[in-house]
Amino acid sequence: MVLSSKKMYQVAVADDHTLMRSALARLIAGFDNYAVVLEAVNGKELIEKISSSVVPDIVLLDINMPEMDGFETAKWLYKNYPQIKILALSMQSDETTIIRMMRLGAKGYVMKNVTPEELKVALDSVIKKDFYLSDTIAGKVISGLHQDLDQAIEPISLHEKEKEFLRWICTELTYKDIAEKMFVSPRTVDDYRNALFEKLKVHTRMGLAMYSIKNRIVEL
Numbered sequence: 001m002v003l004s005s006k007k008m009y010q011v012a013v014a015d016d017h018t019l020m021r022s023a024l025a026r027l028i029a030g031f032d033n034y035a036v037v038l039e040a041v042n043g044k045e046l047i048e049k050i051s052s053s054v055v056p057d058i059v060l061l062d063i064n065m066p067e068m069d070g071f072e073t074a075k076w077l078y079k080n081y082p083q084i085k086i087l088a089l090s091m092q093s094d095e096t097t098i099i100r101m102m103r104l105g106a107k108g109y110v111m112k113n114v115t116p117e118e119l120k121v122a123l124d125s126v127i128k129k130d131f132y133l134s135d136t137i138a139g140k141v142i143s144g145l146h147q148d149l150d151q152a153i154e155p156i157s158l159h160e161k162e163k164e165f166l167r168w169i170c171t172e173l174t175y176k177d178i179a180e181k182m183f184v185s186p187r188t189v190d191d192y193r194n195a196l197f198e199k200l201k202v203h204t205r206m207g208l209a210m211y212s213i214k215n216r217i218v219e220l
Contacts, residue, residue, distance in 0.1 A: 009127060010054060012038035014046045014073065015062040015089065020112065024060060024089075024119075031120050042066055043073030055081060058126060061106070063090040063097065071104060078105035078203060085126045098137060102206045108132030129174055130205045156199060158217075165192040166212040169205060 011028050013036060015021040025036045037054050040046035042065040050056070059077065063070035070088060077084050088106040090097065091113075098109050107126045110119060111134075118134065125132035158166075161182070168178040179189040197203060200211050212218045 007033060008035050009033055009058060009123075010035055010037045010056040011123070012036070012040065012046060012050070012056040012059045014040040014043060014059060014065065014070075016041045016065045017062075020062075027116055027119065028060070028123070031123065034123060043068030043070065043076070046073060047076060050081065050084075056084060058085045058087055058123060060087050060089055063088060063092060063101065071100065074101060074104040074106055082203075085130070087122060087126050087132070093137065099210070102204065102210065103202075105203050107204060107206065109137050110134070111137075129172070131209070133206070158199075162192060162196060163217055165189065166196070166208060167218045169208045170212055170218045 011034055013021050013025050013028070015024065018041075021039055021041075025039055028034050029036050037056055038046065038049050040049055043061075044067045046059065046061075047068070061070045061073060065073075070090070074086050074088070077086060082105070086101075086106040086108075088098075088101040088109045089112060090101075090109070091111065093111060101109060107130055108122055110122050110132070114122070122132040122134075164182060165178065168181055173181065175189050175193070176186055179186045182189065193205075193208070196208055200208065202208055202211060
């Protein structure tokens with residue numbers, strides 16, 4: 001995936017481990033189209049810096065941090081700066097943690113042993129497609145959702161175009177590509193997305209995908 005060299009995306013890195021944070025910052029600064037504008041040791045410091053200086057495009061957010069962890073920080077960011085794209089970072093790969101971060105608004109999830117190549121792909125994907133999960137992490141998410149598939153859920157009425165949109169959401173297509181597949185305008189696709197956010201009580205594309213899988217709108 002190649003992004004235009006004309007656009008520089010601003011990244012914040014929040015991690016309480018100094019060496020890890022510094023290494024990630026140096027790595028990301030070496031990627032085309034990305035500049036690291038903030039570093040923080042926890043969510044509290046991140047919020048203070050965002051509130052007093054620059055609002056980044058992406059936050060690479062560690063989950064386990066003192067004072068204010070990734071869960072609390074993601075919740076605050078989504079409420080106060082919903083335009084910021086959160087890419088969660090962790091050593092934890094259990095489905096409960098992954099799904100919880102996604103429900104709090106994270107656009108993607110990467111492990112701390114991520115390769116430089118995958119990290120670049122993840123950043124690009126979050127910018128262009130609004131989500132990123134590796135095959136391994138996606139498998140964990142699906143596994144976690146399947147564990148409670150048989151629980152009673154209140155039926156939600158969806159029309160056929162909304163169901164079709166939800167099926168396309170679970171692919172690698174961008175919103176623009178989805179509009180072309182559905183033979184509608186990008187504005188109409190935005191309307192479908194926003195209506196479903198409200199109707200299904202989710203906040204992200206990944207939330208829509210999780211709903212689709214859990215309710216068998218799409219079969220994987």
